[in-house]
Amino acid sequence: MLRGVSSPRKPNPARRSERSRQAVLDAARRLVSELGYDKVSIEAIAARAGVGKQTIYRWWPSKGAVIFDSILALSADGESIRLPDTGDLEADLKTVMRATVAEFADPAFEAPVRALTLQVVGDPGLAALYREKLSGPVDEAKKERLRSAQRAGQLAADADLDLVLEVLYAPLYQRWQLRSGALTPEYADRLVEITLRAFAPCA
Incomplete structure (x- = not known):
């Protein structure tokens, strides 16, 4: 390798997958707000998110599951659920x-x-x-x-x-x-x- 010349950084598949997943969730949530549940399709979600339909089916079994996860993501923070306990x-x-x-x-x-x-x-x-x-x-x-x-x-x-x-x-x-x-x-x-x-x- 020539000194001072770095090789191109390889794309991180995990990071790309997470970006795609978040794009799908955001697209599903926006579409159901705009169109209503019945008018939203997997094809529409895929088109809005800029991913292939098979990408969605790889992670979710149905339209309902995608939309459910998109709503769950609104308040999920990756931590266990706990209510405040101040003693009052x-x-x-x-x-x-x-x-x-x-x-x-x-x-x-x-x-x-x-x-x-x-x-x-x-x-x-x-x-x-x-x-x-x-x-x-x-x-x-x-x-x-x-x-x-x-x-x-x-x-x-x-x-x-x-x-x-x-x-x-x-x-x-x-x-x-x-x-x-x-x-x-x-x-x-x-x-x-x-x-x-x-x-x-x-x-």
């Missing part, structure tokens, strides 16, 4: 619920999630994927925070934690799905306060 259950839940309300009120998040939610209702395979990769791990993280509150005497020791989560979140999901009211920080706070009163430890 009410403050911690209000932080989480305010963040949830803000997310559902954000058009960039709301449109693709609404489209995906409709598909989950009618697609058992997609519903199973949703439970495995998102709702299951998130619910377990929430319940771990509630168990900590039970140990601290801030929540009834015999409270059914699945029911606690339903009381806390179901009104929010209904308001969002039916567009029946504003999603505000004040609304999030009221849901926390009502839930904690319902499951307060016995005096």
Whole structure:
């Protein structure tokens, strides 16, 4: 090799693959927001992302799986899911619920999630994927925070934690799905306060 002359740097396949994967996820999320779930196709996602259709099928088995992962990537940071635990259950839940309300009120998040939610209702395979990769791990993280509150005497020791989560979140999901009211920080706070009163430890 001649001194002072370096050989061309070889492309990194892993880096190129990750760029392609992110391009696919971004394309899927944007298309479902623009067109709605039914009008989005694998071909359209591939064209928008600048990749071949087979590249998508190498990573995902279906359109639903691509769109699901594109939405999951909005909030995924590669770390395990944990809720804040400052020792003050009410403050911690209000932080989480305010963040949830803000997310559902954000058009960039709301449109693709609404489209995906409709598909989950009618697609058992997609519903199973949703439970495995998102709702299951998130619910377990929430319940771990509630168990900590039970140990601290801030929540009834015999409270059914699945029911606690339903009381806390179901009104929010209904308001969002039916567009029946504003999603505000004040609304999030009221849901926390009502839930904690319902499951307060016995005096």
